[in-house]
Amino acid sequence: MRQIPFRTLIACFYLLVHSFARSLFGQSLEASMVKQGLVDVQQADPSILVNLKYTTTDNFVHKDVYGDLTKAYLQPMAALKLAAASRYLQAKHPDLRLLVYDAARPRTAQVKLWNALPDMPERQRRQYVADPREGSIHSYGCAVDLTVAAKDGTPLDMGTPFDYFGELAYPSREAKLLQTGKLTQTQLTNRQILRTAMLRAGFTRIEYEWWHFNALSRSRAKATYRIVE
Numbered sequence: 771m772r773q774i775p776f777r778t779l780i781a782c783f784y785l786l787v788h789s790f791a792r793s794l795f796g797q798s799l800e801a802s803m804v805k806q807g808l809v810d811v812q813q814a815d816p817s818i819l820v821n822l823k824y825t826t827t828d829n830f831v832h833k834d835v836y837g838d839l840t841k842a843y844l845q846p847m848a849a850l851k852l853a854a855a856s857r858y859l860q861a862k863h864p865d866l867r868l869l870v871y872d873a874a875r876p877r878t879a880q881v882k883l884w885n886a887l888p889d890m891p892e893r894q895r896r897q898y899v900a901d902p903r904e905g906s907i908h909s910y911g912c913a914v915d916l917t918v919a920a921k922d923g924t925p926l927d928m929g930t931p932f933d934y935f936g937e938l939a940y941p942s943r944e945a946k947l948l949q950t951g952k953l954t955q956t957q958l959t960n961r962q963i964l965r966t967a968m969l970r971a972g973f974t975r976i977e978y979e980w981w982h983f984n985a986l987s988r989s990r991a992k993a994t995y996r997i998v999e
């Protein structure tokens with residue numbers, strides 16, 4: 771019989787003890803995020819609202835992929851930018867708030883999301899979910915998904931829900947969607963309120979999702995940070 775190398779045994783033992791300790795002492799994903807240097811966005815600005823969609827079943831995979839994670843974490847640089855966006859928003863619209871749907875995404879959750887669309891060809895899938903082998907900018911704690919809401923948390927009408935996969939959610943098609951009556955002027959104005967605050971704070975937008983903003987490009991995020999575990 772082939773002998774199992776001693777180092778492999780030690781590694782297995784470590785993993786076993788680690789996961790046992792985590793369940794016993796409640797070493798949560800949140801504690802793990804803090805250990806990895808990420809910050810809670812509500813510490814950067816307590817007026818930011820948070821409703822993590824992947825910690826509920828109200829998401830496109832209809833599964834809770836975050837478990838005990840309920841707070842939104844980002845790299846400190848991205849959290850500061852988000853706080854700036856929140857200030858810009860409230861300076862213009864005192865009754866509105868940023869409402870965060872997703873922020874830093876642990877590697878395990880990225881795998882679950884990728885596997886949730888098995889019937890979609892990989893090329894098409896990449897438009898909506900980053901391949902976990904490459905990591906999403908969310909995986910580096912440098913991207914945020916959000917909308918604008920009233921103070922009580924009621925989101926403004928953006929024309930589609932969060933994680934709607936289709937042209938109606940594409941910022942690049944908005945002029946045409948307005949022309950053809952698929953988006954209303956109010957929906958477009960609401961998206962512009964969000965975008966103006968985020969872009970002023972230094973975020974960039976993407977082509978396919980009105981709710982997604984990057985605090986750093988993929989290459990800079992990869993060069994600067996590790997994937998969040």
Ligand SMILES: [Zn+2]
Binds near residue numbers: 982
């Ligand atoms: Zn996103």
